[in-house]
Amino acid sequence: MSAGGERQGRPGELPEPAAAGDTSSGMTRELTHPEDTQAVEPVVVEAIEGPGKGARITLASGTLLVGTDPACDLTLVDRTVSRRHLLLELQPGAVWVKDLGSRNGTRYLGARVREGRVPVGGSVSVGKTLLRISPAAGERREASEREELHGLLGKSLAMRQLFADLERLGPQRAAVLIRGETGSGKELVARALHALSAPEARRGPFVVFDCSVVSPNLLESELFGHAKGAFTGADRDRMGAVEEANGGTLFLDEVGELPLAQQPKLLRLLEAQEFRRVGESRVRHSSFRLLSATHRDLEAEARSKRFREDLYFRLAVTTVSLPPLRERPEDIPLLATHFARQLTGMDITLAPATLAALQCDPWRGNVRELRNAVQRVVALGSAGARPLQEQSAVPLAFNEARDRLLEQFERDYLGALLGRHKRNISAAAREAQLSRSQFYRLLERHKLMRAEARDAPEGE
Numbered sequence: 001m002s003a004g005g006e007r008q009g010r011p012g013e014l015p016e017p018a019a020a021g022d023t024s025s026g027m028t029r030e031l032t033h034p035e036d037t038q039a040v041e042p043v044v045v046e047a048i049e050g051p052g053k054g055a056r057i058t059l060a061s062g063t064l065l066v067g068t069d070p071a072c073d074l075t076l077v078d079r080t081v082s083r084r085h086l087l088l089e090l091q092p093g094a095v096w097v098k099d100l101g102s103r104n105g106t107r108y109l110g111a112r113v114r115e116g117r118v119p120v121g122g123s124v125s126v127g128k129t130l131l132r133i134s135p136a137a138g139e140r141r142e143a144s145e146r147e148e149l150h151g152l153l154g155k156s157l158a159m160r161q162l163f164a165d166l167e168r169l170g171p172q173r174a175a176v177l178i179r180g181e182t183g184s185g186k187e188l189v190a191r192a193l194h195a196l197s198a199p200e201a202r203r204g205p206f207v208v209f210d211c212s213v214v215s216p217n218l219l220e221s222e223l224f225g226h227a228k229g230a231f232t233g234a235d236r237d238r239m240g241a242v243e244e245a246n247g248g249t250l251f252l253d254e255v256g257e258l259p260l261a262q263q264p265k266l267l268r269l270l271e272a273q274e275f276r277r278v279g280e281s282r283v284r285h286s287s288f289r290l291l292s293a294t295h296r297d298l299e300a301e302a303r304s305k306r307f308r309e310d311l312y313f314r315l316a317v318t319t320v321s322l323p324p325l326r327e328r329p330e331d332i333p334l335l336a337t338h339f340a341r342q343l344t345g346m347d348i349t350l351a352p353a354t355l356a357a358l359q360c361d362p363w364r365g366n367v368r369e370l371r372n373a374v375q376r377v378v379a380l381g382s383a384g385a386r387p388l389q390e391q392s393a394v395p396l397a398f399n400e401a402r403d404r405l406l407e408q409f410e411r412d413y414l415g416a417l418l419g420r421h422k423r424n425i426s427a428a429a430r431e432a433q434l435s436r437s438q439f440y441r442l443l444e445r446h447k448l449m450r451a452e453a454r455d456a457p458e459g460e
Helices: 157-169 186-195 216-224 260-272 298-303 309-315 329-344 352-360 366-378 398-420 425-432 436-445
Strands: 043-049 056-059 063-067 086-091 094-099 106-108 111-113 115-119 123-126 129-135 176-179 206-210 249-253 289-294 318-321
Touching: 094 106, 115 309, 157 186, 157 318, 176 186, 186 206, 186 249, 186 289, 216 260, 260 309, 289 309, 298 309, 329 352, 329 366, 329 398, 366 398, 398 425, 398 436, 425 436
Parallel strands: 176 289, 176 318, 206 249, 249 289
Antiparallel strands: 043 056, 043 129, 063 086, 086 094, 094 115, 106 111, 106 123, 123 129
16 A cells, blocks of 8 residues: 555454563553543554655554565665565554564664553554654544543544543543643643543542652652651551542653653552552552653653663553644634633733733743733732833833833723723722822822812712
8 A cells, every 4th residue: 555545454464462460571461441432533654754655544443564675665765764664553652653563663762562552642653764653643533523521621633632532531541641841731731631531530539649749758658648656757547649549640740850760659559550558568559540741752761771661661551642832823812811800800801902912922831821921910010010111113022022011011900990890990900909199199000080080088
């Protein structure tokens, strides 16, 4: 079959499962949980580096044969690739790879493998050619019609596509790795997945375990709990995050920060779903859905031996990526208005110039930075605000442009507050939790004073 076609698979060509106890590849084939039934989504297998670069095919179901033989489904022009080099089997959220006794082998994350599971988004090397496995839906991904999903906001195509992915993944029990930059809202994605879970899981607890803040010495105690007297200061039995999450969702935030020496303890938990409290011999069990998040490229970390590849396989059964705010500027007005309403309890109509300026900011701190900026403005004259200066044709430095933007936002807030209280300054000042004299100064600075408002009596 020629590259660029769609492979449906041949009956009887599925690779045999790895023999029990076979760990030659560092990976073992898993049986999915009976409740983890997922739809099998098509993937694109594409040669992105090396002599075979450019070859590409869609695997919609079944298996795919890779090699230099023209009879292969994906034919590579690479002398280091065998005639029948590799077999790929499509699975939910992954492909199962099986090397067919090739001369130069197959490598995943830098290690030579005989067979094993590679999640969608991963890459394998055959000879000198690197094959990337990507979701075919990336070319025609479904987009939700919603602009809000359990606390997540966005009307951009990227966010509506994310909403569609979350609605599909939510009811499943499979582990999900959430990728995104710092401040982009990864915990909100995890909470949305929990809210979209099956009813019994949704009614269970949502437990957050932040791997970036836990001391390595306390990791086992915080994660698994401890018995009274297990160590100095352990004056009572204590339940850990794993036990608290029983029947619900365990969210491992910033899992990429987990020290390498501590990762085997987490891996053992995920493999057996059993644990012991520190200082206790009794084996306990906990059934939970695993969600994790990171701002790091864990595949690259595993390739560099800074993160265990077997743990990565457990975490990345399926993955979702949260786009940074700079890639979806059309969402900024929606978010800014939402934060202003959330912080003030009233609707504020932001000036077009304010919204345009907000959309020009790169927001390297993402949604969190935008919310902090709105909160600073709503605080009315807190740190960083300066009097509005006359417009200038000279290009402004970033900090000066930011100050002008926040001043405009402050003016919008004051105007909305006066309108809400029909220009009753006493009432407006009380809602803003400012003294009348402080409120007067802000109004004068923004030229919002009127003679009739200046003389309004206290009780009016």
